[in-house]
Amino acid sequence: MKVKFIPIVFTFCLTMLAGCTAKELKIPLEDIGMVGVMAFDYLDEEQSQITVAIPQYDPQAKEHTQIFSVSSDLISKGIVEIETLSDKKIVLNQLRVVLVNEQFALHGDVQNAIKQLYRNAEVGNKVLIAVVKESAGDMLKGEYPDKPSVIFYLNDLLQPSINTAFNPNTNIHDFMYTQTNPVFDSIVPFLETKDGKIEIDGIALFKGEVMHKRLSTNEGLIIQALQGRKKLAPLNIELKKEKLLIDLIDSKVKIKSNKNLEEPKLNIELKMSGTLIEFRGERENNLKSVDEIAELEKDVNEKVKQDISKFLEELKKIEVDPIGLTENFRMHYKGNWDKALTNETISKLEWDIQVDTSILSTGILR
Amino acid sequence: MSTNKRKLLNSYHVVFLAQSSMFGTGILTLPQRLSSLGYSEAFFPLLLGIIASLTLWPMIWIMSKYPNENLFRINELLLGKWIGKSMNMLFIFQFTLFLAAIISNYMQLIQTTALPEQSTTIPVLLLILLLIYIVNGGIKSVARFCMMAFFLTIPLLYFLRWAIEKGDVSHIFPLFNYNLKEMVEAIRKGYLSILGYELILFYYPYILNQKKAFKHALLGVWISIILCLITTFVSVMYYSEWQLKNVEFTVLQLFKAGELTFIERIDIIGMTMWVFLVLSTMAAYLWSAKKGLDSIRSKKNKLHIYIIAAVVFLIIILPYSHEIREKLFEVSYYAGYLLIVWPIFLSIVHLLRKKKVQQ
Numbered sequence: 109m110k111v112k113f114i115p116i117v118f119t120f121c122l123t124m125l126a127g128c129t130a131k132e133l134k135i136p137l138e139d140i141g142m143v144g145v146m147a148f149d150y151l152d153e154e155q156s157q158i159t160v161a162i163p164q165y166d167p168q169a170k171e172h173t174q175i176f177s178v179s180s181d182l183i184s185k186g187i188v189e190i191e192t193l194s195d196k197k198i199v200l201n202q203l204r205v206v207l208v209n210e211q212f213a214l215h216g217d218v219q220n221a222i223k224q225l226y227r228n229a230e231v232g233n234k235v236l237i238a239v240v241k242e243s244a245g246d247m248l249k250g251e252y253p254d255k256p257s258v259i260f261y262l263n264d265l266l267q268p269s270i271n272t273a274f275n276p277n278t279n280i281h282d283f284m285y286t287q288t289n290p291v292f293d294s295i296v297p298f299l300e301t302k303d304g305k306i307e308i309d310g311i312a313l314f315k316g317e318v319m320h321k322r323l324s325t326n327e328g329l330i331i332q333a334l335q336g337r338k339k340l341a342p343l344n345i346e347l348k349k350e351k352l353l354i355d356l357i358d359s360k361v362k363i364k365s366n367k368n369l370e371e372p373k374l375n376i377e378l379k380m381s382g383t384l385i386e387f388r389g390e391r392e393n394n395l396k397s398v399d400e401i402a403e404l405e406k407d408v409n410e411k412v413k414q415d416i417s418k419f420l421e422e423l424k425k426i427e428v429d430p431i432g433l434t435e436n437f438r439m440h441y442k443g444n445w446d447k448a449l450t451n452e453t454i455s456k457l458e459w460d461i462q463v464d465t466s467i468l469s470t471g472i473l474r
Numbered sequence: 475m476s477t478n479k480r481k482l483l484n485s486y487h488v489v490f491l492a493q494s495s496m497f498g499t500g501i502l503t504l505p506q507r508l509s510s511l512g513y514s515e516a517f518f519p520l521l522l523g524i525i526a527s528l529t530l531w532p533m534i535w536i537m538s539k540y541p542n543e544n545l546f547r548i549n550e551l552l553l554g555k556w557i558g559k560s561m562n563m564l565f566i567f568q569f570t571l572f573l574a575a576i577i578s579n580y581m582q583l584i585q586t587t588a589l590p591e592q593s594t595t596i597p598v599l600l601l602i603l604l605l606i607y608i609v610n611g612g613i614k615s616v617a618r619f620c621m622m623a624f625f626l627t628i629p630l631l632y633f634l635r636w637a638i639e640k641g642d643v644s645h646i647f648p649l650f651n652y653n654l655k656e657m658v659e660a661i662r663k664g665y666l667s668i669l670g671y672e673l674i675l676f677y678y679p680y681i682l683n684q685k686k687a688f689k690h691a692l693l694g695v696w697i698s699i700i701l702c703l704i705t706t707f708v709s710v711m712y713y714s715e716w717q718l719k720n721v722e723f724t725v726l727q728l729f730k731a732g733e734l735t736f737i738e739r740i741d742i743i744g745m746t747m748w749v750f751l752v753l754s755t756m757a758a759y760l761w762s763a764k765k766g767l768d769s770i771r772s773k774k775n776k777l778h779i780y781i782i783a784a785v786v787f788l789i790i791i792l793p794y795s796h797e798i799r800e801k802l803f804e805v806s807y808y809a810g811y812l813l814i815v816w817p818i819f820l821s822i823v824h825l826l827r828k829k830k831v832q833q
Contacts, residue, residue, distance in 0.1 A: 115606075115780060122599060201738065229587040232738050233730040281731065288716030432642075439647040444512075 141196030144204050144259030147244035150211035155179050158186040159245035161259050173257045175248055183224045200230045204263040206237045207244035213319035219287050226284050235280045236266040239312040241300045273341035274328030290447045291435045293428045315428045330419050334431045336361050347407055350389025356382040365436035373458040381466045401467050409463040427451040481682045485690050487617035492671050492694025494620035498755030499579050500667030505709035505724040507663040510656045516646045516710040522668050523699035533817040534688040537678040545675040546769035552823045562766050569763035571806035574789040580752045598790055602783050608757045609779055613677050616757045623750035634708050636731040641711025669810045671695050676762040
């Protein structure tokens, strides 16, 4: 009987004593400001300007989004400073988009900024990153009267969609992955404000930790195709006197290396199949038989091959590998692979490309 | 009640006891512990599994010589009362520290991710009370809990789906891309994650079919090893080498790769489900420690569970420096290795003193 009492007394004491701890301050949900978008602007080497957008749910508020802006050298310090400006407690649980302006990408330490967010367990992995021309803070402060809020606008814009399949949809994990994996250089979508609308205009290519240059949407599409993305954006092709648009249904890529680091060579096989949806040019009325379509496929193959070749030539010149082509050499290399080896390999790279396009149909019109 | 009988554990109880006592918080950090190997860690759990199988054999062998005694009794029989008892003290001390280490690790995880602004006193207390409740039912209740924990948590594997989709299989090549120094480092750090199967030294006398115990325990061990293998493999696919080294709780980050529209942070689900795995590991250890205290004081008493639990609670709660605590836990980890090789030593002593003991 006595023994049975001991656990009861023990538990009782502990529960009672637990009341002696300091009372915790619980914050009601209405008083939490959930940051939706964060923007970094370059001021100088030390300082950067941090702007955050927080949704405002109070029905009596006129604006739907609160914008705060501080300049700081540390990110967490910036967030604490924002808290003093705001009437709410700032949390990062609902962060969706991180914007970085072009200056910051070119001269600042993007990797460090993103690393701080990656470190924070509150921040989910779905946070998308984009580089903005000119000022990222101004993009948040801009007026978009036809959109509910800039937070949703940016998030929806950067989400994967078939017509913007050139967009790498870089999230925090992807960015850290490509930054820290020696066979990759990071790519991030590039945003620009045009006539009061935000537009994804190409992608930003990083070399090491800083942005190197801007690529066009077509080049972005080539990167996605060679990385093996299944669903690609409609392929826009200009032959000599003809223009056509192919809606791609499926694409497959096979890359093989010769395992030789002295004379690296890649064999790239790209297979695409799709529907011809628009055609303008000489042969417009002749595409009726299988032979004629096969002829067209051949021309398309040749053109795509040229485009890829041209793009790879450029990568070779600037020694950057956003596709991860050197992974095919690392696979067969014993020892530690580092960035220098990647750059060296890419600068010597030769390639052999086969493109195989098949046009499955031409729509319901003959 | 069935607790009055001596032989309690069916074959499937043995399988899941061996499996669940291995599979605790260790797996959460396994990819990080093995990271000195870089990408070649993908298949490394297989090697750990082979070592585990090899060390399991002497354990079963020495136990089969004394089918009705646990390790604490065997220590006393083979090494004499005083050396035996002091060894037993050491093991109990190690188990207690180990329990404290597991709880404080898990609580640290909870604190950094789920409850960033709360102290962990109350959760620790609740966890320990729950633990006492499980262990009070005896080894059979622990075994049943282990089974339940296994089947409740195995669906978590589904959450690895996104990481597999995103990952790159080519990372595993070239195979065996490491040197001896890196391998030793990986074994030293990584073997901790698969400790736990040695507890068969304590519940062996309760097994019904002792002849097949080796087979069943081995099955349990390899279920765990295969789960470890899946974990390291997917981690290697998904992460860069830098991330493998530097991201804490790599496995939970794998869950984060998922995208469900109605849940923002899948890792929280994973983490809270993990409490089952943590509890099942701890229950087995607490039960063994309790048996040890029984044997030292030469009488059975339910109070022993409470004593150990209170000590564990104090170790976690008392405000001494973080550094000392970490050192203490480190010591307990390495003492865990002692228990792995101990049966080999005992077997030698047994062969030397065979006649004396049997008299």
